[in-house]
Amino acid sequence: MFEKLIPYDVAHIILGDYTIYHREYKRITKRAKIRFERRDWKGIQADSNERITLYRDMVGSTTEKVLEFLGENRHHRDTWHMVKQMFTEEIFNFNSRNIAETYYNSVFRHSHKGLSVDEELMYVQATGTYREFKSRVPIYHTLYLLEPFHHTIRQLFACYTFDAPYEDLERDIFYISDTLEKKLKSLNYHGNNSRIELLKALFFRNKAAYIVGRLMLEEHSWPFVIPLLHKEKGIFADTVLLEINDVSSIFGYNRSYFLTDTDIASEMVDFLRTILPTKSMGELYNSIGFEKHGKTVMFRDFLRHLYMTEDKFISAPGIKGLVMIVFTLPSYPFVFKVIKDRFPAPKKVTEKEVKEKYQLVSTHDRVGRMADSHMFENFVFERDRFSEELIEELLEDAPSKILLTDETIQITHLYVEKRMVPLNLYLETATIEEAEEVINEYGKAIKQMAAVNIFPGDMLLKNFGVTRLRRVVFYDYDEIGFLTDYNFRIIPPARDIEQEMSGEPWYSVGPMDVFPEEFPRFLIGRKEIRDIFQRLHGNLFTAKYWIDVQERLKRDELVDVYPYRQRLRFSKVYNL
Template identity: 45%
Template sequence: MSGQFAERIAAAVLEKFADYRTRFQNITAVAQLRFEKADWHAIQQAGAARIDLYEDNLQEAASGIVEQLGEVVYDARLWHDAKRCYALKIQQRNDPELAETFYNSIYLKVFRHHELDDALMFIRSAYEGKPINSGEQFCRLYSTQQGLVALLGKLLDDYAFNIPWENRRRDIRNLARHARKHIPFVDIAREEVTVEVMRSVFFRNKGAYIVGRINYASGAMPFILPVLHNGAGAVYVDTLILEENDVSVIFSFTRSYFMVDVNVPSEFIGFLHTLIPMKSRAELYSSIGFYKQGKAEFYRSFLDHLAMSDDQFVIAPGIKGMVMTVFTLPSFPVVFKLIKDRFSSSKNVTRATVKEKYQLVKRHDRAGRMADTQEFANFLFPRSRFTQELIDELQKVAASSVEIEGDLVTIRHLWAERRMTPLNIYIDRALANDDEPDLFHVINEFGKAIKQLAAANIFAGDMLFKNFGVTRHGRVVFYDYDEIMYLTECNFRRIPEAMYPEQEMSGEPWYSVGANDVFPEEFSILTACNAKVRRIFNELHGDLLEAAFWQRMQQQVRNGEIVDVFPYRQIKRFARAGASQGREFN
């Protein structure tokens, strides 16, 4: 009887996984049509729907299995046999690592994240380090044998859309000129260069991205060719990205997930990893929409790192938060965040509200300015790796979420997020080093981050420097979500004039303040810390202190306008004579 039940579990899980993959691919397959129709709102809606798809199928599958089998489903020994049956069933699939992760998700849903055992689930994958070689040609190969211009012309023809190129000749000229200027170490005229280009085009927001690798005698380099819609039924090449750091930013953890056709995920990720080896496999899986697989890959890499390191978890540097407590392992580039038991009286949020805010960020366009996170339940840590200071802090501020038993520390709920340098610490260092160019850059980045979030209909709420981080690429990213809200839900007001001096001197406002009222003039407190900081901010982004700016942004969002926020600098873009470059905040 046990074998029969195990077979039923395995079959039910696989059936629901196959349904999930089909629906995932169906949503993705329409990406090019949405791009060609310039249906930007449909693109955003499809991105959110695809994220929801996993949890929807997961819940249906788990509920169905429990309903079919009844109480016997909670017999852990049954899942030992179910895992074995399932492993046999997925051997011939081209996405077995994703299938394992889906099984894990259902197992954890049934057991409410308690019985973590590799004998019952796939904590370690049978396919780790074994990418599937499908034998398919998932790249097109080009050569400069007939000349660079001929190569570029063939490439644009092969990647033609169902709408015309705005000016194919101009795009080829721009690309050839840029390549000759920025690949000086390759003598394109004399040395044969080959170019591998992934057949699948990557779609995200208002862009389409052609991704590949340039191979020459002494090495190789990645490239990305962004293609944009001109709003009048044609497309054009916007630039050519060649530097590995710039390619990495396009695949950043601060961006929405790509829509891209992927037949064999491990093979696809393997090629991407050769282009940008600084990106972990976890980040790459997430970047193409397999965020649950990204979570699984992250956890395995975390286990491997623990086994190879001996440093201790510590309280994360920076000003302590009023809602979250944060700790990190110095040798691992991630922070772990958990909700405190009690919040500051100034914080009008609940534990449930905080979770909702993080889910909002997961589903929303992050515009390159909000960090993606991985959410975990009952995360296990070795007690020996925690400093006593950290243990004391966790028991003091988040005791309900922390269980210490024997050699283990169990945290019932947390988020893992890429570690960044807190902006307040970064600014303090720039001031201490009298590095005005760096200070100018990071304050400019801070203002642009706020504006780009506003363009994406996000109001950050608490915009203190401590709630932002600086990435290794020097980009400023928001990472404290407990007060974010949609821009359109805010009521931006000017502070009314006081009727008499005593009102201004009062500790209480002399005007009414509604729940969602925001007074941008008060943002001046953000830069009150230093005269240099204030001068630079006011020079570059003083409009953020005016209610009129925010009201214009609200109107823009309500009108359905989606501002261009590109994952590369304005200076990188090719000139288009007589064409508007569009409104953007890069």
Template identity: 40%
Template sequence: TVNALNSNFPAAAENTGLWPEVKVAYISLLMNHLQAECAETFYNSVVCRVVHRDYYNNENIFWRPSISTEHLEGSSPSYRSYYPPADGLRRCLLQTVTGFGLANRFQNLRRDIRRLETALIEHRAKDWKQHPNYQIQVLGSLFFRSKAAYIVCRIINGDRTRPLVIPLLQDEERNIYVDTALLRRKDVTIVFSFSRAYFMVDMEVPSAYVTFLTSIMPGKSQVDLYAMLGLQKQAKTLFYREMLYHLSHSRDNFQIAPGVRGMVMLVFTLPSFQFVFKMIKDRFDPPKTSTREEVRQKYQLVKYHDRVGRLADTLEYSNVAISMDRIDPELLQELRDKAAGSIEEVGDNLVIKHIYIERRMEPLDQYLHQASAAKRRRAIRDFGQSIRDMVGANIFPGDMLKKNFGVTRNERVVFYDYDEICYITDCNFRKIPPARSYEDEISDTPWYSIGQNDVFPESFAPFFFTDYDDLTAFKKHHADLLDPEWWKAMKETLIAGRLIDVFPYPVKRRFSVRFGKS
């Protein structure tokens, strides 16, 4: 589209009086559009590539939506409703599970419906009673991710709305089975976490899906939900609007992020805003040897890989203008010294040519320093589990210092430093050779050769924990992460093409664990 505009209308970039008319004409085409918000985002993307940034203004692009998407529906309703008071709970659950016309057979449908019914009944509060409006509402399309398809529902009873998410999996014969029923809002929120891969969903009206999801996860923003539905461009548009709105209603300044400063990335924050801003430095601190392009490729790898709940999502922007009077002097000097190639001072604004934005988390090292003994043990255990989960997705984190991990509001450990990330299958896991002499043992340099992709798991321990009690707690659950043979076995499993299960919900919730073979 951009190339066609530049070719057929070469004066479009400079004819600024034309764009307000184009915008009005474009709005007229959106009146009955089922994805008007996405169409506006597309328009913005095109205009911002055709005209100079000096003309990114309210008249030329959509700074706010022009068309309401409330109560918008397509040719068929976005969700179906089933009524247990009339048809019985078991029949409604059967209709819920079988209403998608899946071609494959179910492994044992009667068993699965019985388990679903039991799970719903056992989850009810002690004072639960059925109201006349008791119903199960089911979104019309499945949510696909990795090896699972998710049925997304809400249960309405009286004035209460509860989530119900049903993961469907396949056995080795490709028979379908219900793996669990997620009824706790926290469990559902984790399935839709920013640290997981996007879903694939066939939607006629995305805004209707977002409205539905908001009702079962009120803590999730539209930014999060559009991103998880695979509409990341729309998520970026909404985030940028939210940031501008926040800036107009706040007075604090952007400042250097607290904690240990990065060797590759320059990180800053706006304390009143729950996100961090990351820029690639012009030059990396030793011993880092990556290039700018390699770092960008690593971030791109993470963006489109299965993040298994352990790799933070990022929003990537170009040419972001920030008012100079909102930038702390120390940060401004740091930007001039460390990232001069990525900024441009234009009048009263600082234009950042390229930036990543991530949700702010508490760094693991700081969290452990302040946590109670019980929370500390849980975080150490989850730190090891986060590494296992990444390995299961064929991801080797590279720089596994605690400062490169964060703790989410759900107290899950997530990795967010990507400049050394690579595939497990590209690594060469080795055992450290025996020292040849006492001098070798006390030497500052290794007595053995190290190839470019060599990894020595036995050397991880001091990087993980210097405190003896912390290391002991880690080894209690994850001693095999320090054994090169474990890593070799995982690599061979991945090379063989066998997918390792990493469930986005506690294993104890699985029906096979909860009910056994019943």
């Protein structure tokens, strides 16, 4: 062995496995189109899960190879310094260099358990803009808009072929052309320099395929997204989305990641940013399935934000939880969650179980109703950015996870999530119209989670948040479980008045028993809000509703959940 080449060989162990990972990632992604054509919805969900676990499994395997190869030099800084230098040289002309750097970081961290961040031996900061890599041909189709629009829309569909028939292509061409014409009229646009630019890669998730692009009017752009569904009679366009907020919801942090085939991820993210200006780069990398790199980008953004601000971390607004300490930086749109060392009654879960619940949510279909989170280990903050009250709370409730020095606070296990307004706080200042809107959303959230076999367990208002788009999302996972594991029951009638007036139940209660008719007593306190919920979602208070959902799940039925407003669907617009 040439000892001087050890760093080079280690760099190529990592690079070789990264190449295998990237190839397998693309192979899984490419299956999505085939599964859509075959209406293999279970297969698409399985592929989504497989792609998430692929990264973790590959990093684990690579780490074992590296540690075995290095032997006694496994923690030698000079060796790792040379490994990073060799790796940097080898990936310098990689068009996926940014993703490769994240893969290297993951292997390095797995090789150095207990490490926080090493500025010298990791890619903590970006090594470039990554925009030096461009496809030799555009990653999008360009179609110029000429009236009548149906010629352009017919050309559009010719760009996306499937091994399955369309249900009624001429009908869909008319609906899209008509909607587009109405949009241009609403903008009072009469120019002749308009075009549609459409990403060549389709976006797949659950039962839908999405054509994603932008409508260009002179120098201004609007989203242009067509969701395609595939029913028994064939493929059809369900709507066309032309507003930022509607498309933002599809790419939300509370949804599962898309299966979409891309060679240069940074190029696709740059395109998406033009139609989703409110999304961060990290969120967009997450949305297209590079969630580990999305985490890297989020961390880099966080460091820049800290450098540019001076406010202090404080306890997050809302009712304090029994399981988590939650804190936030007022100027930063995320919250940080630390598992407490001890949980008071009535909580019966363990720390291990809480971590398993968060892992479950990360791989399950979040159906737009469960917040995505990033888990960090040994996260280091500057101590002077924390309020003294927060430091005291952390040391009181989670001392085993806090390493405090004069200058820093290190947290051994931490979750980071997008910040929302707790639903109970939102309702305190909401008008009756706003309250009705979010209470309707609250009921929909519970029902849509049930449709994907998730029972929230603790459905109190404080465990749900309201997003910027006034969607209601669940974010407290310590009591979450599979719906089919529960036993939904009706409370049996009391034999006499003594039983009825007793403070104890007169019937047996198993650990997985749930009595929905009890929900009104503790879910919503204010009568006027409770009345709204009863009117809109009163069936949630019946055991029959839950049992019916369980039966559908046991029959392997996949319920349709649309990530856009029902009223935008062509079936609603044209009264089909």
